Amino acid sequence: MGATKNPLSQNKQSLVTRAKFLKAFLVRISFVRISSTTDRLPSPPLRLLLVRSIANNGAEGLDTIRAENIGGRYSASLSDGPSIIVKEPSETEICSYRGQTSSRPDTRVVNERSRSCPVARSTLKKPPGPPYSLFVHNLPDILPDFWAASRRLQKQYGPLVRLKFLGRKVYLLSDPELLSIILQEKDKRLPKQELGSEGIFLADGDSWAFSRRVLQTVFTGKAVSNFIPAFHRLGLEFLNEIEKEYKENRVVKLIRLSEKCMMEVICEIGLGIPSGLTELKREFKETFEWLSEEGIKRQTQLPLFKKIPTARNVKYAKMLEIMDRILGEIMSQPLTDDRTDLIALMARAIDPETGRKLTSREVKDQIFTILVAGHKTSALLLAWAIFEISQNPHVEKRIKAEMKKVLNLDGISMKAPDYHQLKELQYMDLVIKEVLRLHPPAQSGFRGLHETTVINDEWILDPCNIFYSVYDTHRNSKYWPEPEVFDPDRFLPENVAKHHPTQYIPFGGYSRTCLGNVFAITEVKIDLCLLYQKFDPRVSATHPIVEGNDMLFPPTDIPMNFTKRKQLLGQPRKEGEPDTPLMSSPFISIDKEETEEKVYTNKRRTVSQTARLMGMKEEMKTGMFHILYGSNTGTSKEFAYSTARKASELNIQYSVSSLDEYYDKYLASGQEVEDSHMMLIITSTWNGHPPDNAKKFKNWMMDCQKAGKRDAAKHMNFSVFGVGNSQWNITYLAFPKLVEDMLPSLGATQLSSYEPGDEDLDLQTKFEALQDILWYFFAIELGLLPGVDHKTLVKPARSHLDFIVVEGPKEQNEEGGQYAITEVRELQTEGSGRSTVHVEMALPADVKYEAGDHLEITAWNHPHLVDQMCKSLGYDSNTWLKAVSKSNLPIPSWCPLGPVRLGQILSRELDINGVITRPVIQAITEALSDQHPYKAKLQRYGGKTQEALEAYEKEIVKNGINVVELLSQLPDVKIPLGVLLGVLPTLKKRSYSISSSPKRDGSKLTLSVGQVFFTTATGREHSGVASVYLGRLQVGSKIECHVVTSPMRYPADHMTPVICVCNGTGLAPFRGFLQEREHIQQQHGTIGQLHLFFGCRSRKEDFIYAEELLDYEARGLVKLHVAFSRDQGEKVYVQNKMRQEEELIADILMKQNGRFYVCGDARTMAKDVQEELRRMIAKFSGSTAEEAKTKFVEMVQEERVVLDVWG
């Protein structure tokens, strides 16, 4: 015989009994269902015995048994298990059993009367209630305020009151004894709702059990701790909103404002709506608010009424459709691994029992109900907490004292609690608990009974809904002495030990306990921590609170005054104590917790800088963020533009220009700048000097300093990101350092100091770190990016370009440039296996150069590579395109405004040959569908963790994978042109030392170019862009280039002795010097000595320009010291040759005031040569290694040692 589903319709002998078990086989409840009120029941003690016997027989976890009365004995059987026969127990058995159970909290259901072992009763009471009125039943009794009426009725009729309204029978209660039974019932049995019925909050039976199992895997402590950074940021937004509203109205409506801020929490943490989708977000907010308000009202409406097509019902149906569509749109966002919002967590969650995932319909239902469950409740908790703290000065004092201690507040910097500090804020915990007692945001709860049910041996209830009042339970004077008094100490552990388990139920109880309790408390604690550092909230005397008749949402809200503290909460640091950053970025607080994020660190800021920063926020609201660059080959400029793209995405007002353009606009006139400027300066150094477009700025700084203008830069609030290459070890980052040092001496304030980027090591990574810290600075410290979520902040700037296909011109004119090639020839011998080409070109008439200068080349990518790339993009290289900007950023200068051929863009504008960068990988990843097999793999390289960086280094950089190679792995994917072309780095110009002297022929110049060919680890044949471009030029072709001056200058005094050291094509400038010398010798007859230390592999293979050199030597123009590294058993390099001639070198350099030049490979040769030179200086001047180092630097500064090296 199975369990009877509809007992009232059948008159069966069987009794269907439901019992609950504790895990340890303890009997928990006496809760029996019977098929009919006329059935004879087993007595309560017998029922307990039945239950216990079954439990002892190993029926843990099964909660449905059948009990049949067979001749004075009861046979109990599990629905599909063995029967157990139990006889009616004796009085002694009953008493002893009760004695046992009454000492266990789990068996509290046994009430006082039955504990004294009365005779088993056969008459059970039906709960009393007011008589029914005709048609409307008890509606008049409960209007206008259901819960006020409930309180009155419970006073009149006792702890359990029967009511009927809207055709439904309900029972009301608020007594903890009864609640501890009722709350164990799992089902709610509410009528189906139009939205969210399958969501966990309303679901029953298997559907609820499945939801609960899945969602429990989502609401883990770990997940909540991951939300902490977002809570920090959103908490600061809450402060901003308070400030704004208070400024405007001199009063803040606290509940409404808290709800507004909690809505942001929903959008970001709940839904992960990207900040770019502002319209969708707005639509969601409106629809959500309307539906959740309306949903509450509809719960009290008759089902029939809801079906009539009134305007409101029609609107409701429409809004449901809109919500469904919005959630659909939100869920269509790519489910990337880095997403930690609730929707993403839910979509990934798996039921541990069945292995099933939520369908997208189910995710929609779940998210909606969860958001409804969490939104107003959290907002109310926050608002009531602020209210109660302000009403209880002693509580406020203790809270603040605890905050000062735990957060180490210094009165200067805002501190947000991290995970561990949150745990330490124990008094705040007590306060929050007491707030939840006095003002439980969920003031009531309900359960549903499917069958006629007896509870507590006393009451017999029809199938119905049971409503309980949390509010009344929490103010029951039997359990809470002086219930109206706000006293957090009630929750001290020693007091809690005395509580009845269900006298405090703000989050419900038993298996349906709120899943979001930790989430809500964490969030509110963070908000309180931030709030009390900055404000002293007080209830507004002029706007008294009127407790409305609806207690849940008091109509007059809670009006508060928010006095801004003169100084932040906390003790200023004493002299000598270290200063802390204004606020550790949440990203950085994650660093501490999760070591994998260690790549990102921030520097400290001084107290005065911090004070200045406070004013910045206001200024930035109306002002401009100036992004300034100093850049020769475009690296820093590109970083500046990438920053500008992101600023544009984040709706920050910005301007982007070179440092010299900034000088022209603001400084050249000498007038004082009135506004305050926030500036990010991104600049490189060239041979220790500023880049060309930063020279005026540098001169301005120097002039101001000389003139003692100590406040010339007082309007500047700046940070510097230095771009350099540590191969230039002496002048590494010289110019950014100079800016950082000089601007403060001219009155400027440095906001942050960012770690510089070393081209030789980590330039891109450091730039990414700068970006993260920068945007967090805007969001957290300046509080200027409301509604922008963590993911959006740390994502690299997206492309702002779109390309449309257009008609192209008939004629194509893509002429290279003005330098005409006159000769290209190989310099190495055939067997060498390598190649160095000599390229000669005729100069445009007006171009002049000096021996030692550089030529900057605009090279083109290899046509084969361009073809491959076009194929991957799905376009012919002859497709004509027009670029369109999707933001207020202009079309970048590399992209012609008119129609441009795709082949041209890919040939000469964008770098498709170099190792693919992480932003490009990220752009490609985003364009892949979630199902694409490569998506997860590619996502690994784009992350912000150490592991992601290492994966990128190991698998992408080490394998030399470029964008073409990567796309060739994705033949089925067509990445939109704009997405990719807008983030690819531009093709940088390459420098070459000119290997001729104009003294020989001023109309021509030559280059000596080592061809870069190698096979990557993946087996791809890689060729260098510019060297191979130059090598494949034909006589007559024209190229684009320009001459750049260099520090390599032959001494003005032709008698100055010279030492030149080089390897490979490092010979180039010295070939120019030799031509120069030939001319000088012809003119003057005499010339100083020149020693050339030249490193090659072998005399026969790469002794380039051998004939010329030997000829010069023969004519006394040079003394050669050639190191052929591979021509003998032992390797010999230039530094070894130098050592052989150490006395000569020391003499020339230190006694004869000669010059020492180095050119060529920076990574190996130049390093070793410098070391050797320092050793010699130490030896011949009798100084220590340290002193020799300083002497060496001085020689570089005096230009007696000149380095022109590349790596």
Ligand SMILES: Cc1cc2nc3c(=O)[nH]c(=O)nc-3n(C[C@H](O)[C@H](O)[C@H](O)COP(=O)(O)OP(=O)(O)OC[C@H]3O[C@@H](n4cnc5c(N)ncnc54)[C@H](O)[C@@H]3O)c2cc1C
């Ligand atoms: C001031 C200055 C002067 C210069 N003068 C000269 C000169 O006179 N003559 C000259 O030849 N060069 C000179 N160079 C170097 C030149 O500018 C280029 O860097 C060089 O020609 C390579 O450019 P590319 O476009 O052909 O190669 P790219 O496409 O830039 O490829 C080169 C890159 O490929 C990688 N690579 C190279 N070989 C391998 C390998 N075997 N395995 C794995 N990866 C590898 C390295 O990362 C290297 O940076 C000079 C550089 C500077 C800064």
Ligand code: HEM
């Ligand atoms: C102060 C804030 C909150 C309070 C007072 C609160 C209170 C409650 C209460 C009383 C219940 C019903 C428990 C029962 O029926 O026994 C509940 C259920 C629930 N709450 Fe909360 N809640 C809060 C915040 C949140 C938040 C922020 C979330 C999620 C983000 C959330 C998610 C849920 C869910 C999923 C359930 C359904 C549990 C189930 O039926 O199994 N709650 N909450």
Ligand SMILES: Cc1cc2nc3c(=O)[nH]c(=O)nc-3n(C[C@H](O)[C@H](O)[C@H](O)COP(=O)(O)O)c2cc1C
């Ligand atoms: C000829 C030359 C000289 C350089 N001198 C320095 C230097 O003195 N200090 C330094 O840190 N980096 C130096 N670098 C490295 C550049 O600063 C680096 O390549 C940077 O990325 C260039 O950025 P830009 O294109 O924005 O100017 C030099 C590079 C070259 C090619």
